[in-house]
Amino acid sequence: MEEMGIKFTAMGQEFLIHNTIVHSYLIVIGIVIFAFIANKKILETDPLEKPKGLVNILEIGYTAIRKQLYDVMGTGPTRERLLPYIFTLVMFIAPANLIGLLGLAPPTSDYNVTLALALITFFMTQYYGLKTNGLGGYIKGYFEPLPFLLPLNIVGELSNPISLSFRLFGNILSGGIIMGLVYGALGYLAPIAAPLHLYFDLFSGLVQTFIFMMLTMVFVGGNLPDEDGI
Amino acid sequence: MQGISSEAFVLGMSAVGAGLALIAGIGPGIGQGYAAGAAAAAVGRQPEAKADIVQTMILGQAIAESTGIYGLVVGIILLFVRPLMSAL
Numbered sequence: 001m002e003e004m005g006i007k008f009t010a011m012g013q014e015f016l017i018h019n020t021i022v023h024s025y026l027i028v029i030g031i032v033i034f035a036f037i038a039n040k041k042i043l044e045t046d047p048l049e050k051p052k053g054l055v056n057i058l059e060i061g062y063t064a065i066r067k068q069l070y071d072v073m074g075t076g077p078t079r080e081r082l083l084p085y086i087f088t089l090v091m092f093i094a095p096a097n098l099i100g101l102l103g104l105a106p107p108t109s110d111y112n113v114t115l116a117l118a119l120i121t122f123f124m125t126q127y128y129g130l131k132t133n134g135l136g137g138y139i140k141g142y143f144e145p146l147p148f149l150l151p152l153n154i155v156g157e158l159s160n161p162i163s164l165s166f167r168l169f170g171n172i173l174s175g176g177i178i179m180g181l182v183y184g185a186l187g188y189l190a191p192i193a194a195p196l197h198l199y200f201d202l203f204s205g206l207v208q209t210f211i212f213m214m215l216t217m218v219f220v221g222g223n224l225p226d227e228d229g230i
Numbered sequence: 231m232q233g234i235s236s237e238a239f240v241l242g243m244s245a246v247g248a249g250l251a252l253i254a255g256i257g258p259g260i261g262q263g264y265a266a267g268a269a270a271a272a273v274g275r276q277p278e279a280k281a282d283i284v285q286t287m288i289l290g291q292a293i294a295e296s297t298g299i300y301g302l303v304v305g306i307i308l309l310f311v312r313p314l315m316s317a318l
Contacts, residue, residue: 163296170299173306211292 020110027095027107065090065213072217076227078128082220090213093117097172097205100179101197106205109173111165118165121216125160129223164215171208175200240314248308254301261294 006017038058045055065087073079096107107113130138142153179200182193269287273280307313 166303167292167296167299170302170306171295174302177306207288207292211289214289215293 018110019105020107020113023099023104024096024107024113027092027099030095031091062087068214069217072214073221073224074227076224078224078227079221086213086217089117089216090209093168093209093212094206097209098201100172100176100201100205106172106176108168108208109176111169114165114169115161117168117212118161121164121219122161124216125219125223128220132223132225160219164212168208168212171204175204236318237315240318241312244308244312244314248305251301251305251308255298258295258298262291265290265294 006019006022008015008017038054041053041055042058045051051059066083069079069083069086073082093108096113098106100106100109129141133141142150142157144153179193179196182196183190186193265287269283272283276283
C-alpha cells in the first residue's frame with residue numbers, strides 16, 4: 001500500500017491528495033456534466049413522441065429504481081422525496097465500482113468513502129425514526145420486545161452501518177487485490193487473466209451497488225410513516 | 231541454527247494469522263450454497279416468479295457474505311497494514 005496521489009507544497013507544508021479522492025472527484029464532475037446534458041435533452045424532448053436515445057435509457061433506469069423503491073418502501077410523498085437520493089446513490093456507487101476497469105483505483109476501495117455513505121444511511125434512518133415515532137416512541141422502540149434487551153438493540157442498531165460499509169469496501173478491495181496477485185503471478189501471460197475482470201469488477205461491482213441500494217431502502221423504509229397515494 | 235529476528239517472527243506470524251482469519255470463508259460458502267439450492271427449488275415450483283426469487287437470493291447471499299468479509303478485512307489489515315510491527 002504505497003502512498004499514491006497528487007503531492008503539492010503550499011505555505012511550506014507538503015500535502016498529499018490520495019488518488020481515491022481524485023477519482024471520486026472525476027466521477028462527481030462526470031455526473032454533473034452528464035446531468036446537464038441529460039437535462040438539456042429532456043427539455044428538448046416532445047413528451048408525446050416515442051422516447052429514443054439517451055432519454056430512453058434514462059427512463060428505463062429511473063423506472064426500474066422507482067419500481068424497486070415502491071416495492072420495498074410503499075408509496076407516499078415521503079418516498080417521493082427520497083427517490084432522488086436513492087438514484088444519486090446508484091449514480092455514484094456504480095461508476096465508482098466500475099472505474100477499476102480503466103485501471104484506476106476504485107474510490108470504494110477506500111474505507112473513508114464507504115463509511116461516509118453508510119453513515120448517511122444510518123443518520124437518515126435515525127432521523128426518520130425520531131420524526132415518525134416522536135422521542136418517546138423512538139426510545140420505547142429500544143425496550144421492545146423485552147426491557148433487558150436494551151444493550152442488544154443498541155449494538156444491533158450500531159452494527160448496521162459497520163456491516164454496510166465493510167461489505168462494499170471488502171468486496172471491491174479484495175477484487176483489486178486478487179487481480180493484482182494474478183497479474184503478478186502470470187508475468188508475460190497476464191492477458192489470459194483479463195476475463196476475471198468480468199466477475200471481479202463488472203458483476204461484483206453491480207451486485208454490490210444493488211445491495212447497498214436495497215439495504216438503504218430497507219433500513220430507511222422501516223422507519224417511515226404510513227401513507228397512502230402517490 | 232541461526233536465531234530468528236523479532237521483525238521476521240512478527241511478519242511470519244502475521245501471515246499465519248491472516249491465513250487463519252480467512253477460515254471464516256467456510257461459513258458464507260455453506261450459507262450461499264444453501265440459499266442457491268432453496269432458490270432453485272423455488273424456481274422449480276414457480277417458474278413465473280423467477281425474477282423476484284433471483285433478486286431475493288442475491289440479497290440474502292450478500293448479507294450472508296458479510297461475516298466472510300469481516301474475516302477478509304482482518305486478514306488484509308494483518309498483511310498490508312501490519313499493526314503488530316509497532317508493538318516491537
